Amino acid sequence: xxxxxxxxxxxxxxxxxxxxxxxxxxxxxxxxxxxxxxxxxxxxxxxxxxxxxxxxxxxxxxxxxxxxxxxxxxxxxxxxxxxxxxxxxxxxxxxxxxxxxxxxxxxxxxxxxxxxxxxxxxxxxxxxxxxx
Numbered sequence: 001x002x003x004x005x006x007x008x009x010x011x012x013x014x015x016x017x018x019x020x021x022x023x024x025x026x027x028x029x030x031x032x033x034x035x036x037x038x039x040x041x042x043x044x045x046x047x048x049x050x051x052x053x054x055x056x057x058x059x060x061x062x063x064x065x066x067x068x069x070x071x072x073x074x075x076x077x078x079x080x081x082x083x084x085x086x087x088x089x090x091x092x093x094x095x096x097x098x099x100x101x102x103x104x105x106x107x108x109x110x111x112x113x114x115x116x117x118x119x120x121x122x123x124x125x126x127x128x129x130x131x132x
Contacts, residue, residue: 050076088112
């Protein structure tokens, strides 16, 4: 008598694996979106802190460009963010000596994030629906 699995047994195992995958994959995608959104908020707070620290050191005058933050010794920011896509979010910095506005928008709405975040002078963080 030969030992082995029948076609029906193999098909049952494949069906169980497919069912588990159907349950697990959406949860993993939601977790990734949540992680991307948390990282975007943290990055915006980091940029805001850099701008506020710069203003405190320069008599209330905010940086007029990103190079003022990255090129200082020591730097206020360790990397450039303007126009960069990092962990599913694209950052846009609008800097002026009177204040700043930084936006983090999902690179792919619904896939990399569901919300667009904006932080303005004074560290005020707001959120809006993706694409809104």
